Amino acid sequence: MSLAKEFRFSQGSLQDYVDCARRFQLRYVRRLRWPAIQVSPALESEQQLQRGAAFHRLIHRHLLGIAVERLSDYVTDPLLRQWWQGYLETAPSDLPGSRYPEVTLSAPVGHFRLVAQYDLVAVHQGERAVIVDWKTSHRRPDRATLRQRLQTRVYPYLLVRAGELLNAGQSLRPEQLSMVYWFANFPALPEWYHYNDEKYSSDHDLLSSLIAEIAGRIEEWDPDTLLPSTDHRRTCRYCEYRSLCRRGVAAGLLRERPPSSADPVADGMFEFEFDFEQIAEVDFG
Numbered sequence: 099m100s101l102a103k104e105f106r107f108s109q110g111s112l113q114d115y116v117d118c119a120r121r122f123q124l125r126y127v128r129r130l131r132w133p134a135i136q137v138s139p140a141l142e143s144e145q146q147l148q149r150g151a152a153f154h155r156l157i158h159r160h161l162l163g164i165a166v167e168r169l170s171d172y173v174t175d176p177l178l179r180q181w182w183q184g185y186l187e188t189a190p191s192d193l194p195g196s197r198y199p200e201v202t203l204s205a206p207v208g209h210f211r212l213v214a215q216y217d218l219v220a221v222h223q224g225e226r227a228v229i230v231d232w233k234t235s236h237r238r239p240d241r242a243t244l245r246q247r248l249q250t251r252v253y254p255y256l257l258v259r260a261g262e263l264l265n266a267g268q269s270l271r272p273e274q275l276s277m278v279y280w281f282a283n284f285p286a287l288p289e290w291y292h293y294n295d296e297k298y299s300s301d302h303d304l305l306s307s308l309i310a311e312i313a314g315r316i317e318e319w320d321p322d323t324l325l326p327s328t329d330h331r332r333t334c335r336y337c338e339y340r341s342l343c344r345r346g347v348a349a350g351l352l353r354e355r356p357p358s359s360a361d362p363v364a365d366g367m368f369e370f371e372f373d374f375e376q377i378a379e380v381d382f383g
């Protein structure tokens with residue numbers, strides 16, 4: 099069995115593979131939908147996801163130029179109102195002037211494409227670019243955890259590879275890029291990363307080898323058997339496949355979920371669900 103050549107890797111699918119190869123296989127190769135909740139209580143988890151989506155929509159509209167007063171009229175949920183106020187008061191203010199909210203970039207890596215949808219890319223043409231990612235998690239991951247996340251590796255790497263259209267046709271150099279995570283529940287504690295040649299080279303090696311490894315493993319593996327399960331059983335508590343893998347029935351608690359977890363509900367690594375086929379993508383290479 100092999101991955102379809104049109105398969106597109108993202109930070110989410112790569113993170114799934116790193117967390118558990120079997121989960122990648124079940125979710126992206128077998129495309130198995132399993133009727134289990136990921137996080138408990140389910141209602142609170144769903145509300146958090148919906149609130150996170152609403153927050154992203156709100157900021158998107160603000161960045162498109164809709165007046166604050168007009169947007170504020172629609173913010174009735176108390177926690178969403180608190181996040182919105184925090185955003186208005188403390189979101190990074192010294193960003194470059196050309197703003198690209200919800201922009202999608204992609205580039206080839208090996209035999210596949212790597213794709214990312216950014217919350218915001220702000221560019222000062224020819225000088226610098228800042229990637230901004232809004233997080234709505236209960237808990238704030240520490241710097242080391244965030245640094246290890248595939249998102250922190252994929253987003254700046256892909257902006258170097260595919261950011262020309264946002265920069266008047268010129269490639270962006272690694273040292274021109276920064277990335278900031280801004281936390282709605284911790285608005286005074288953003289986390290900044292500055293990119294450079296060394297990190298770019300390291301990310302290139304990591305992402306190329308990871309994608310080649312996944313493709314090779316899927317190709318060599320007997321399609322009727324499952325890839326090995328993760329040794330980190332705590333990961334299974336927040337995975338919908340846990341009953342299939344005989345790793346328990348009850349979902350882990352939302353508020354106990356480790357910030358390193360891959361699921362967007364708990365750690366706020368929220369990506370809009372979107373159909374790549376229906377998006378006018380900025381595509382290179």
Ligand code: SF4
Pocket residue numbers: 117118119120121124326327328333334337338339340341343345
């Ligand atoms: S339940 Fe555990 S072993 Fe099974 S796919 Fe999920 S993370 Fe992997």
